[in-house]
Amino acid sequence: MKIVHRQIFREHAKLFGLSTASLLGLIIMGRMLQLRELFLSQNLGLFDLLQLFVYLCPFFLLLIMPIACMLSVFLTFLRMSSDNEHIALKANGVSLYQLLPAPLVFGCLCTLCCYFISFYGLSWGMDNFKRTIIEYARTRSKIAIQAGVFNRDFPKLTFYAHKVDSEAGELEFVFVQDSTLKDTTVTVVAPYGRIEADAEKGEMSIAFRNGRIFRKHGDELNILQFGTYKVRLPLGRLLGGFKFDKDKPSEMSIGRLWRMHRDPPQKVLHDEGLRRKVETELVKRWALPFGCIVLGLFAFPVACAFRGLRQQYGLLLSMGLFLVYYTCFSVAVSLGETGAFSPYVGLWIPNVVFLGVGAVGVYYANQEKTLPVMTLLAYWRSWRAES
Template sequence: MKLLHKNIFTELCKLFGLTVSCLLGLILIGRMLQLRTLFLSQNIGFINILQLFFFLTPFFLLLITPISTMLSVFLTFLRMSTDNELTALKANGVSLYRMLPAPIAFCTICTLFTFFISFWGLAWGMDMFKTKIYEFARSHSKFALQPGVFNKEFPGLTFYAHQVDNEKGELKFAFVRDESIKGTSVVVVAPEAQIVSSPETAEVNIIFNKGKIFRQSGEELNVLKFGKYAVRLDLGKLLGGFDFSEQKAKDMTFARLSEIRNDPAKAPTDSPRFYRKVDTEYFKRLTLPLGCIILGMFAIPIAYVFRGLKQQYGLVMSMGLFLVYYSMFSIGVSMGEGGSIPPIYGMWAPNILYILVAVIGMKYANEERTLPIVDLFVHVRDRLTRKKAAA
């Protein structure tokens, strides 16, 4: 039995690594195209995009680990069923229940790994992602002012400086023209200015010293003198509308979510919708990791009772059942955030349903009985095949 458990566990780990790698690869291709479009007008290289993707990996892993766990267990037991290994083990007195220690240990490890990502890894990845994207925008983007060159990267704003010291952030003979307000043109001119960065809010302030403001509206022109005048630039606009300042529930640590749930006054906003998002995200961080062990146990009887079907049909059925789970989960998230139902019901409903199906399916599989829905599927398939042959 030790050898059997070892072989099953090894195969599960191999399939898990392959499944995670394939899914991450597909996501990487899509995200690279998205980020490349985002930085199309910026001097951001391929390695920089890979760094950004690395920090988004915890977010992706939280979503794909449950399905990877389910597919690993399903494909392992489906292969054993197709190769008649399960039949041989049954003939030698090895019941399905005696094979469970290996998949249970595997699913438990995947669950603990996903809990680690859910509680700490996700928030760390999102924080690092925002920090890196700010650094790239600040140091690599075309916004870096060049002496004697007009900069129009920000919509409605034009910057110019005769002399630029990017290391010290000092500008000489600088001006900015603001045409963001329709029908009004504002020009700020000063003999010197300084660039001050704020990584926390992803803002850049250009502070003009002892200059003049020329404001023209129609035929009216106003001239004002000032000691200091600051022009605030949001790097999020430079990156296609990326919002650095907004605090989102999905970016918070689990401890922070718990703190807000216990004391809503600690939330950055008093919006009821934000609190619902916090509540929904809280239960999401709990239910998704548990989905690893639930879907893993669910996959065993599904693979066992599908032994009468071809492997490709079983795989399609398995993917369809996961889509049902994920659709229920997504609906629970939407309804929880919208206030239609309490988030705890929407988040736990898919897990409870699949636990019941897994328990019933395990009983049928151990007794070598086929679920009625599989019999119906086979009957419909055979009937369609006969009609096609007759035609």
């Protein structure tokens, strides 16, 4: 049995790696198309793109790992059923219960890995992704103002600097004209300036020193002298509409979510929608990774029930079953965020239902009995064929 378990575990690992790599590649390609304006506005090389995608991987892996675990278990036992290996093992006195340790151990390992990503990897990846994007915007994008060139990339904003140090972000003899206010033109002139990026707030600004502000409203002209003055830049326009939302619960660490839930700040107390999102996201970080072991156990009897099914059809079947699971999970998340249903109950219902069906399915498969649903399906197909 040790040899059998090792072989099953090894096949699980191979199929898991293949499924994860394939799904991750497809999702990253789709995400790349969504962020094409962001990448086109930056002077990025291949290494820079790979670095950004590494930071995005934890966010995608949290969604991919449960289905990859399900696919690996399903395809392994579907092949064993198709090759009559189950019959050969049973002829030698090996029951399906004795084959369970390998998929259970594999599902537990996937669950632990998914929990690590959920608790730590997700926030680490998104924080580094935003920080890197802001740094690229500061040093490599169009806002890296060229010396002696008028920059009009932002609507109703014009920038000019006589000398520019791109690495340090230092500017000399800076001129900015702001026409964003109706019937008012603000012109800032200063001998020194600096491009600043705040990764925590997700914003960029130009800080001027020892300059003057010329504010013209109609025929009235006001002149002000200042020591320090900042012009904040609409970074989202520069980065293809990418939003930097520091208070997005889906990108927070588990520690920050727990602190906001246990001791909510004033912003959360006065925003009922944000409070529900924090609560729902906190439950989601626990419920979704547990889906690895749930879906792995669920796939085990399903693969045995569909003996003789081709692998391409089995792949479509397992994807369809996961779609049912994820649809139920997504509906529970939406209901939890709107307050229509408790997330503590709703987000765990798909896991409990699929776990129960999987346990019953293992019992029926070991007894070589057909599930009532499968009997009804076979009866319906025969009735359709006769009619």
